[in-house]
Amino acid sequence: MRKPLLTLCFIIPSLFAFGQDFHFGFKAGANYSTQSVNNLGTAVKSDYLFGFHAGAIFDVDFEDFSVQPGIFYSTKGYKYNQALSSGSQTVQGTVQLNYVQVPVNAFYKVEISRTVKAYFGGGAYLGYGLSGTNSVQNTKSDVSFTKAIDGYQYKNPDYGINGVIGAQLSKNVIIDANYSLGLNNLSYYQGSNIRNRTIGLSIGYLF
Numbered sequence: 164m165r166k167p168l169l170t171l172c173f174i175i176p177s178l179f180a181f182g183q184d185f186h187f188g189f190k191a192g193a194n195y196s197t198q199s200v201n202n203l204g205t206a207v208k209s210d211y212l213f214g215f216h217a218g219a220i221f222d223v224d225f226e227d228f229s230v231q232p233g234i235f236y237s238t239k240g241y242k243y244n245q246a247l248s249s250g251s252q253t254v255q256g257t258v259q260l261n262y263v264q265v266p267v268n269a270f271y272k273v274e275i276s277r278t279v280k281a282y283f284g285g286g287a288y289l290g291y292g293l294s295g296t297n298s299v300q301n302t303k304s305d306v307s308f309t310k311a312i313d314g315y316q317y318k319n320p321d322y323g324i325n326g327v328i329g330a331q332l333s334k335n336v337i338i339d340a341n342y343s344l345g346l347n348n349l350s351y352y353q354g355s356n357i358r359n360r361t362i363g364l365s366i367g368y369l370f
Contacts, residue, residue, distance in 0.1 A: 184224040190367030191217035196239040201356040214238030222369055232267045239359050245299060256299040258315060264290040268327055280331040288343060290321035310351050317349045321359055337367040
């Protein structure tokens with residue numbers, strides 16, 4: 164994980180050095196997340212889970228485009244169905260994962276009117292899992308981000324790519340939608356593949 168962090172530490176300060184204008188702001192919104200799960204070549208059905216994200220952003224402006232790094236607290240996870248020991252019924256379980264996430268996105272901006280700019284673009288993100296829970300009926304257990312003997316466990320870090328589309332209103336208010344595609348296999352087990360997938364809706368304010 165050191166190499167991606169060192170790269171971000173080098174890139175982000177250089178953006179401020181070459182940018183024509185920059186703003187600091189806050190951004191928050193809803194997550195609609197799931198996981199792509201595949202065990203030994205068989206896809207496991209997973210449903211979407213509502214969550215949230217909140218954090219700080221830095222918007223570095225270069226006239227028609229901008230670069231926007233940030234740091235967020237973000238929840239991810241998914242819902243699944245688990246068969247009871249009798250085999251005749253299933254119950255729904257929920258895995259919720261809590262991350263610190265650092266995205267870096269680049270946007271192309273199009274002026275729609277004097278007060279509205281549309282933007283679209285994308286980039287990459289790096290996430291580090293802090294904690295999580297696995298809930299089935301009235302039973303809740305912790306999720307580990309280190310290899311354990313049993314229970315739910317995930318690798319760190321999570322990283323992937325983003326796609327974003329949105330609008331900037333009156334220079335200060337931003338509203339956007341994004342999709343994050345996790346690229347790292349988060350499973351410790353051979354033959355198993357787990358990757359995060361997240362849809363997000365956000366609103367923010369730039370100072």
